[in-house]
Amino acid sequence: MAMDSFQTIFEASALPHQTAQAHETLKKMDPNPPFMSTYKQLLKAQPSCNHDLASVEECELPLIDLSLLYTENASRCKREIAAASQNWGFFQVVNHGISSELLHRIRSEQVKLFRQPFENKCKDFSADAYRWGTPTATSLHQLSWSEAYHIPLCQSTDLSKHNTIIRLTIEELAVSLSSLAHLLGGVLAEELGGDGAYFERNCNRETCYLRLNRYPLCPVPGGLFGLVPHTDSDFLTILCQDEVGGLQLMKDGRWITVKPNPSALVVNIGDLFQAWSNGMYKSVEHRVISNESEERFSVAYFMCPSYDSMIESEAEKSIYRRFSFREYRQQVQEDVKMVGYKVGLSRFLVGGA
Numbered sequence: 001m002a003m004d005s006f007q008t009i010f011e012a013s014a015l016p017h018q019t020a021q022a023h024e025t026l027k028k029m030d031p032n033p034p035f036m037s038t039y040k041q042l043l044k045a046q047p048s049c050n051h052d053l054a055s056v057e058e059c060e061l062p063l064i065d066l067s068l069l070y071t072e073n074a075s076r077c078k079r080e081i082a083a084a085s086q087n088w089g090f091f092q093v094v095n096h097g098i099s100s101e102l103l104h105r106i107r108s109e110q111v112k113l114f115r116q117p118f119e120n121k122c123k124d125f126s127a128d129a130y131r132w133g134t135p136t137a138t139s140l141h142q143l144s145w146s147e148a149y150h151i152p153l154c155q156s157t158d159l160s161k162h163n164t165i166i167r168l169t170i171e172e173l174a175v176s177l178s179s180l181a182h183l184l185g186g187v188l189a190e191e192l193g194g195d196g197a198y199f200e201r202n203c204n205r206e207t208c209y210l211r212l213n214r215y216p217l218c219p220v221p222g223g224l225f226g227l228v229p230h231t232d233s234d235f236l237t238i239l240c241q242d243e244v245g246g247l248q249l250m251k252d253g254r255w256i257t258v259k260p261n262p263s264a265l266v267v268n269i270g271d272l273f274q275a276w277s278n279g280m281y282k283s284v285e286h287r288v289i290s291n292e293s294e295e296r297f298s299v300a301y302f303m304c305p306s307y308d309s310m311i312e313s314e315a316e317k318s319i320y321r322r323f324s325f326r327e328y329r330q331q332v333q334e335d336v337k338m339v340g341y342k343v344g345l346s347r348f349l350v351g352g353a
């Protein structure tokens with residue numbers, strides 16, 4: 001039965017009445033990465049992937065109204081941001097100061113960018129910005145059914161050789177998201193009694209990244225991960241998602257689905273903030289679930305420091321040893337290569353191996 005449905009997926013893409021030439025032309029125009037042919041062996045070996053997604057509950061993340069920061073309720077608002085970062089590692093913000101016109105503009109540029117033929121995608125931005133699937137996957141559980149442009153903002157001047165509009169839109173968005181990230185980072189640092197200006201000094205537009213994600217329709221029965229479970233290797237991430245949904249996070253040992261809120265941005269704590277706050281703020285595992293009927297888009301801004309920035313908490317007894325962002329990145333890359341996955345912060349525990 002499972003094998004039948006797998007064959008149907010493959011055969012659906014074979015059009016018997018087409019000439020070879022027409023087929024070639026269609027293939028050339030296809031925006032989708034060649035998931036089915038590339039992962040044919042994995043899909044054959046494991047025709048459906050039981051991620052046990054059915055039992056996942058939907059919830060609303062703590063919702064923070066940032067306009068309160070400019071009222072007499074500012075202290076309460078700051079405490080709520082810190083509490084959500086401790087208890088959830090995730091929250092959503094409204095009245096965040098990013099214009100909805102700009103968010104719509106980036107979305108429509110992003111859609112155009114991803115709708116171009118697959119063949120053109122590597123050519124548009126600098127060579128290694130465009131990624132799709134998971135080249136190292138040896139099982140369906142390790143495969144991300146998505147494509148992305150992972151854009152270092154330091155390259156914003158030569159971001160896109162051909163497309164000026166998207167370049168300008170990305171630059172404009174980076175400026176706004178950078179102020180929002182500094183604002184949130186400052187609040188979180190001050191709530192810890194720490195250095196509120198740390199992020200202004202160590203993270204600037206040159207050191208941060210913007211990631212444009214697209215989750216294409218996934219015809220595999222039972223669905224696959226759009227993005228495999230992970231934590232982010234930054235201080236904090238600001239995410240603008242569409243209304244399709246699919247983002248899930250780990251809370252109290254269970255996966256829960258985040259209910260999309262069209263007027264909110266989602267914020268999550270990354271590994272560096274967990275270390276910097278001595279484990280107070282949580283870098284929580286999250287993942288995206290693909291679906292077979294609606295494609296999904298999201299934009300993520302990663303607040304990262306310069307590679308030489310040192311990450312250490314001001315606590316008397318630090319859980320993690322002092323490390324540079326460069327060291328962290330290198331360790332993550334080495335682990336992915338050697339162990340097959342990101343080990344993350346546990347590598348940097350005081351007294352750890």
Ligand SMILES: O=C(O)CCC(=O)C(=O)O
Pocket residue numbers: 211213227232239241247286288297298299300
């Ligand atoms: O698309 C999403 O909802 C999440 C994206 C994400 O987690 C990431 O890019 O690190």
Ligand SMILES: [Fe+2]
Pocket residue numbers: 230231232237286
């Ligand atoms: Fe993430």
